[in-house]
Amino acid sequence: MAVNERIDKQDGLRIVTGSPIYTDDIASPDALVVKIMHSEHHYARIKKIDTQEALKMPGVACILTYKDIAAKPITRAGQTYPEPSPQDWKILDEYVRFKGDDVAIVAADTQRHAVEAMAKIEVEYEVLEPVLDFMEAEGNKAVVHQEEDCFAHFDFGFRPKENVAGSLKVNIGDYEKGLKESDVVITREYRTQATHPAMMEPLTAYTYLDHVGRLVVVASTQVPFHVRRQVATALNIPMHKVRVIKPRIGGGFGCKQTSGAEFYPSLVTLKTGRPAKIYFSRNEVFLAATRRHPFWFELTVGATKDGIIKCFDMKARSDAGAYGEHCWTVLEAGAEKCMALYNKVEGYRYDGKALYTNRVSSGAFRGYGKTQNTFAVECIVNELAEILNIDPVELRNRNIIREGEVLRIGHDHIYDAAVMRQDSCKLDYCLKRGAEMSNWKNSESGKTSSNKAEGTGLALSIQGSGIINLDSGGATLKLNSDGFFTLLIGSADMGTGCDTILAQMAADALEVPYESIVVNSADTDVSPYDDGSYASSTTYVTGTAVVKAAADMIKRLKEEVAKLWKLDLEEISYREGVFTGADNEIDLNHLSYELNSEQISVTRSHKCAKEAPPYKSGFAKVEVDLETGKIKVNEFNAVVDCGTPINPNLATVQTQGGVLQGIGMALFEEINYSQSGDELNDSFMTYKLPCKKEAPKINVEFADSYEPSGPFGAKSIGEVVINAAAPAVIHAIYKATGIWFRELPVTPEKMFKALKLKSNQE
């Protein structure tokens, strides 16, 4: 068996020896270097742009401005067509809508030449009044999208004239009834900040024309098929003229689910016929790549005095930034499930809006709205426990969703209960086990010495395993000489190891050794269509396609064997690479040669059809230095219900990585702005990522869970692991100090001030 084994990642050896496997490593040395000239203003119209002098500079191959292209509005969001994101972005536009927006594209022989030429471009701006605070954006006289040609494929509340990029209302059950039945009702405001995905490999793409003149885009992307469509649409060429190849990716976390780099070299290659590449500097990643949507929440929860949660009401506002990539779906994902962990309520209400500002666009980032919403929901549940004087573990025990129950979310009017029934839900176990691991009952809380205080806090989380009726994945299996199989997939391994786990599934489903599976992902000319790697869907959705394809492959091969032996299909059996008839036997190796004149390959797709979310509990142990405000997470215990972990090693490390990102969000990471609204920390020197010394011991366990609708019982893991971390840390800080923080991140400075204020009041 390969599934549930700690198998080494396929690309491991090439990775650890530093081999050239990433986009920039394999780009041709002759490729033109593409650089973007970024706007210096938050909001402006380009009155005049003069490239005459720049064009005369040595090494310059081409310079493009909005005058050179008749761009159509598209969205860069890598989502299934028709995308639920506003079509509001053009490769180059007369208007620049945030500091860092694209003004011109320069391509030259070397980086030096490109930078020198760029300095000669003269731009005259008409500077416009920007709107920088999303809480003031709605109805502001500064309108971010004044152009008439932006549009939405369908109605998701896109009202650009009012700076509303998308809105959403959800109403489930009878909220008023729940409110009436509540003895205690509390309302709180919460805020989450913009954080950077900070994948280590910046945005990058490399392009060239192949032997028949088709555009080949080699890109570090999570969504090859969406890139193909977007590049074709934006450049106004037929889709069959574009091929997208994804090599190894140096991390994505959602940031590479938006096409941030691909258009620029593509445009240059089409204009010049020459290979071209772009490699964002880290500063440019900060300047122009998408980040997590900042949110404001006003949340009300009602409960009886014996701790039955009766209702939730949430108002949410998010900062979409200048372009609305993913803004509406982030609202939707956030509105969907976090409150529904507590499914005994009478009613939920949600009212969300994503607002345009003259800031860098927000976009997809691991957790995708659920991270922010979970923060608010889990924080208020912990506050409620305190007010009710009920142990927070016990309070959750009385309210959480359990196996066999129905998940109540915004879709329940569309899907029947069978789709929403939780056939695998071990959240209660995750809670119990996490409490044990953290010694919850006897854990220290409060002051432990003259200058130290400790506390343990907890939170729960949920995510999806793919979007119902939308997310689809494909798998092609091909039998080759010698009896090995090629597995062609269109999902994008961004480091998670999905190539490896899909091969594990294929091996088990085909009953062959793991080594007999060769994976190729992804190349839009070769791979079956796949939405790409996002929405936690690869294991569950593409994995199911792999299992289906394997079953079909065995059936097809049986047919061939039956033909060979002139027997009926029923007379052929298959086990572990060997076909058996009444008195014959043939293995895959020999069969592949017998079939040399007949290439057997099968392709199957799978569309997500069931709501099979993973669950997690997170317990944080923190220590607060009462003199300096420094907060240290000493230990984090995570118990995850992801169904069957296909590769426990990889699942464990994904959990640890996600937890640390969540801790980063809780304590360190945030964009700071100057008085004039400029970003202050736009490099790794100033934007604080957690280092080894700040990383706690992160213990991970898995619940013994099996999801019948998933491949080998699996659900997703990629995103659920980040969500509970920040609220658990906030809870632990409260347990240590008695102070509730409702805004992230809690820096030592904020902690220090809060401690001062508290001691003054006492």
Next chain:
Amino acid sequence: MQISMIINGQEKAFNVEPDEYLSDTLRSAGYKSIKRGCDKSSCGACTVLLEGKPILSCSYLSFRANGKKVTTLEGEREEAIKLGSLIIKEGGDQCGFCTPSLILTTIALKRENANPTEEDIKHYTNGNLCRCTGYVAQLNGIKKYLGVE
């Protein structure tokens, strides 16, 4: 300007600009184990060894390396596989963008300090940022490699 370096034991000549950084010189010469994650000496991805000591090549001017010994991970294949395999066994090779530099730094640590503690390892490799793993699996692999309990 004309310089020469002894790279992984072989003397090589380069024509570099006065303001050119070592990471760029070496990457264009084909040493792709050197990654560029931040261009500001903050992430460690561009680590090379200069006379055996780790430096950040994204902020080290190439001409300063004139006549010096430079080691990249390409020159440490055997050790890379040894340590790398232990990291792989832990599942600590995620996107891998940070891994070559971490491995090279650890090799330098091993040569500098025969008996490091876990704290020593964390201190020595603290500048090698990783966004994927949460560091636990990487550390476990390194501890096995260095024989640290």
